[in-house]
Amino acid sequence: MTQKTELIYHRLRNVLGSPPNVRRIFITVKAQSVTRTDIAVLRVLLTEMDQKGVYITVDRPEKHVMEILERHNLASHADVSFVAGPPQRRIVIATGVLSPAAFFDDLFLRLADPRTRPGLDQELAGMKFLMVDNLSSLAAYNGPNGIAASFGRISQFLNAYPSIRFVAVAARDSFAAVRPGALGFLDMEVDIPDDWFAV
Amino acid sequence: MNDNTMERVPSGINGMDEMMQGGFPFPSTILVAGSAGTGKTTFALQFLARGVKDGEQGLFFTTLSEPTQWMLRFVTNYTFLDKDSFGRQIKYVDLGPFLRKEKDPEKLLAYIDDQIADCMPQRIVIDPVSIIGSMVKTDYRMFLYDLSTHLKNWRAVTILTGEVLPSEPYPVEISYIVDAVVLLSLGLTSEGTRRKYLEILKMRGTKHTTGQHLLDVSPAGLTVTAGLR
Numbered sequence: 001m002t003q004k005t006e007l008i009y010h011r012l013r014n015v016l017g018s019p020p021n022v023r024r025i026f027i028t029v030k031a032q033s034v035t036r037t038d039i040a041v042l043r044v045l046l047t048e049m050d051q052k053g054v055y056i057t058v059d060r061p062e063k064h065v066m067e068i069l070e071r072h073n074l075a076s077h078a079d080v081s082f083v084a085g086p087p088q089r090r091i092v093i094a095t096g097v098l099s100p101a102a103f104f105d106d107l108f109l110r111l112a113d114p115r116t117r118p119g120l121d122q123e124l125a126g127m128k129f130l131m132v133d134n135l136s137s138l139a140a141y142n143g144p145n146g147i148a149a150s151f152g153r154i155s156q157f158l159n160a161y162p163s164i165r166f167v168a169v170a171a172r173d174s175f176a177a178v179r180p181g182a183l184g185f186l187d188m189e190v191d192i193p194d195d196w197f198a199v
Numbered sequence: 200m201n202d203n204t205m206e207r208v209p210s211g212i213n214g215m216d217e218m219m220q221g222g223f224p225f226p227s228t229i230l231v232a233g234s235a236g237t238g239k240t241t242f243a244l245q246f247l248a249r250g251v252k253d254g255e256q257g258l259f260f261t262t263l264s265e266p267t268q269w270m271l272r273f274v275t276n277y278t279f280l281d282k283d284s285f286g287r288q289i290k291y292v293d294l295g296p297f298l299r300k301e302k303d304p305e306k307l308l309a310y311i312d313d314q315i316a317d318c319m320p321q322r323i324v325i326d327p328v329s330i331i332g333s334m335v336k337t338d339y340r341m342f343l344y345d346l347s348t349h350l351k352n353w354r355a356v357t358i359l360t361g362e363v364l365p366s367e368p369y370p371v372e373i374s375y376i377v378d379a380v381v382l383l384s385l386g387l388t389s390e391g392t393r394r395k396y397l398e399i400l401k402m403r404g405t406k407h408t409t410g411q412h413l414l415d416v417s418p419a420g421l422t423v424t425a426g427l428r
Contacts, residue, residue, distance in 0.1 A: 031206035031225050032255055032321035035354055039319070064312070064352050071316040136206070171206055198254030 004196045012044050015190050024166045024187045031171035033197045034134050038169050042074050045129050053129035054092045058137040065093055108153045124161050135170035139177040147181035208356055211249025213422035218408035226354045228347050232361040232369045233383030239360040243324040245420040247289050248280040250322040257289040258320040262330040279420040290318050304335045304342045315353050328359040340372050347376040378403045397423045
């Protein structure tokens, strides 16, 4: 690991190890580094902190999410479940395309519905993080009302599960479109400098 | 998507970013088309070299089965690329052996996905993509559509280079599935000398300069002078 990569992980560990009352964290980076940062965040949460969580991806297919998790030794097929899938896994993945606001409505309703999967409520109560990948797509596909509605849904979910912390990595420039809808929502905003990502 | 939310990445081609609101949309797929000798591979390498300069990971797929050392010899005379970055910041993958052995496009896409997942690049090149059409036993347009979808899902900027045939102005079947088409061409000046030209034929979501513009090649790579024809 290079010195700069270690800097990134050090900052992420500090952020993700924040006190429990810091529950809504945004991490901003340059657009090209969003995916890399998502992987680093997952590495800290899943492998270093050994947490279970929910990973929502707005525009990436399930197959690609699984490839990323396996290729980077973050989780295997045995660790992963999807919303209506087998219980008691380390990470629950939900994928949606094109219309994140409508997708969020549908997703969080399904998560709240006991008919989705027996024991899902208990399982979620034991989770520690909710990640959304990625907010730039949320901004691209929705206007201000859609973005505000999405954060409203996430807020309701976090209120229902007090042990869960929200973490999202966003492209710095496009986060400007998301920030107005997120101002009443976020607890912490952290930026990672571009030159820390030098390969 | 409006200008306020569209991210852009520098192309690496001197003088080109000013023609397209600062750079290529991110993520996107770009077709760079031209006949032999117009600078397609140089364009692609300069694009990757800019990524290296910005600390990004690049991935270069060749379909022509050129060994790495031949590729390095090709770029020896250019100052824009550090040869040490090959194999590290720029991963080089030869698709040739795979294409000769395996004609199934799904397996080819899975192989490409595998390589991308391995290094998670921000910049990808497939040079040239047009060779694949003659080797896969399926509807080429459907394969290109699937390829484009796969590439966009990985959130990178991808350059596909394509040969232009005498019968067509640009590879039409590829132009439908990409976000941008850049055409490199050769033309005769009024003095009878042959010069290179660059033209942005289309670029989604971008106010770009139109028409042919002079393209020069030097040890620093390609330089386009917008407004000069």
